[in-house]
Each structure stands twice: as structure tokens, then as C-alpha cells.
Amino acid sequence: MAIKWCDFLNLHAKKIYKVDETPMMPSIRMFAKKLKDGKITDGDSIRMIHRHHWTHLKTIEQVMHTIDYLTDLNWIKTEDVSNNRESLVIRINPNLKLRSLE
Numbered sequence: 001m002a003i004k005w006c007d008f009l010n011l012h013a014k015k016i017y018k019v020d021e022t023p024m025m026p027s028i029r030m031f032a033k034k035l036k037d038g039k040i041t042d043g044d045s046i047r048m049i050h051r052h053h054w055t056h057l058k059t060i061e062q063v064m065h066t067i068d069y070l071t072d073l074n075w076i077k078t079e080d081v082s083n084n085r086e087s088l089v090i091r092i093n094p095n096l097k098l099r100s101l102e
Contacts, residue, residue, distance in 0.1 A: 034054065067090065075092070
């Protein structure tokens with residue numbers, strides 16, 4: 001009975017603290033690490049990010065899904081600098097505290 005209670009509490013804690021990993025979480029963590037390390041900077045093109053083929057950011061789909069997710073969180077936004085998809089650049093929210101990203 002105690003084991004079942006612990007299992008229940010563990011599941012409950014995961015829901016509260018949202019520690020269950022989504023399939024995108026490794027990509028989000030890699031993007032955050034690259035932001036923190038200065039490898040991705042304000043004004044970098046999405047194409048440039050994809051061309052690095054970093055782990056978890058190897059495909060354009062992984063990059064775009066991560067960018068969409070981080071845009072929803074207000075970390076970044078995209079800007080079209082010359083009316084075509086290859087000219088999309090990211091703009092980092094100036095209020096984002098890069099030192100605290102882990």
C-alpha cells in the first residue's frame with residue numbers, strides 16, 4: 001500500500017512541477033544552451049542555426065518547432081528581413097536572463 005501511495009505522489013509531483021519531458025525538451029535545452037553560450041545571438045538567421053546541425057537541432061523541423069515553442073514562451077520572436085523564408089532571423093527578448101537558463 002505504501003508503494004502505491006509513493007507512486008501516486010510521484011505522478012502528482014510530476015504533474016505539478018511539469019518534469020515530464022515532451023519530445024521537444026532536448027531541442028529546447030540545446031537551444032537554451034546555445035543562447036547562454038553565445039552561439040545563438042540576436043539577429044541570427046534560422047538557416048544559420050540549422051546549418052550547424054547541433055545535437056537535437058539537426059533538422060529544420062526540430063529548429064522550427066523549437067523556435068515556435070520559444071516564441072510562445074516569449075523568449076524569442078522571428079522577423080522576416082527580406083520577404084522570404086531563408087531570411088527569417090530570431091530576435092531575443094531583451095528581458096530574457098541568459099545567465100539563469102539551464
